[in-house]
Amino acid sequence: MTPDQQAALRTAARANPACAALVAAKDCRALALLLSNGRTRPSATEIGYGTILEVIGIAAGNQLIDFIKGNPELRHVVPLLEQGRLRIGSPVTQAAVQSFVGAGAVAQADADTLCALGREPAPLTAAEVEDALFYKNGTEK
Numbered sequence: 662m663t664p665d666q667q668a669a670l671r672t673a674a675r676a677n678p679a680c681a682a683l684v685a686a687k688d689c690r691a692l693a694l695l696l697s698n699g700r701t702r703p704s705a706t707e708i709g710y711g712t713i714l715e716v717i718g719i720a721a722g723n724q725l726i727d728f729i730k731g732n733p734e735l736r737h738v739v740p741l742l743e744q745g746r747l748r749i750g751s752p753v754t755q756a757a758v759q760s761f762v763g764a765g766a767v768a769q770a771d772a773d774t775l776c777a778l779g780r781e782p783a784p785l786t787a788a789e790v791e792d793a794l795f796y797k798n799g800t801e802k
Contacts, residue, residue, distance in 0.1 A: 667793035670696065670785070671802060674794060684794060684801065689787040692794070697784040703752065704781040709745030716778065717771040728766035750779030 662670070673696060674680045683692045714722035729735045729742065738757075741747040748754055755776050761767045767775075796802055 670793040701780040702783040703750035
């Protein structure tokens with residue numbers, strides 16, 4: 662973890678009342694489980710037209726696919742979707758999908774559902790928690 666990530670982890674632990682007793686007990690394993698809840702990172706998941714239709718349904722999926730196919734600015738996205746190779750975890754792809762909400766191509770809930778395909782769990786290890794919260798001598802940072 663970077664120093665900034667460690668600092669953010671210390672802030673999260675201090676802001677969570679459930680962590681206080683675990684920090685006092687230096688139970689890094691339990692802290693890792695607690696602080697890992699909801700942590701995600703981009704995944705390498707690739708999607709295509711079939712995934713879109715399956716995940717958000719035929720009507721909403723067709724609307725989104727028609728929007729993508731009909732938009733000249735997205736002409737290079739079309740072959741990726743046809744081949745099932747669009748990386749939905751890419752920050753660029755995630756931002757594009759969210760921008761389609763404003764264009765009326767997809768509902769916010771459906772955009773969120775598609776974007777969730779591009780995230781995977783990012784659990785913390787006990788060692789990461791220990792490094793972020795405690796000095797080598799065991800005192801709290």
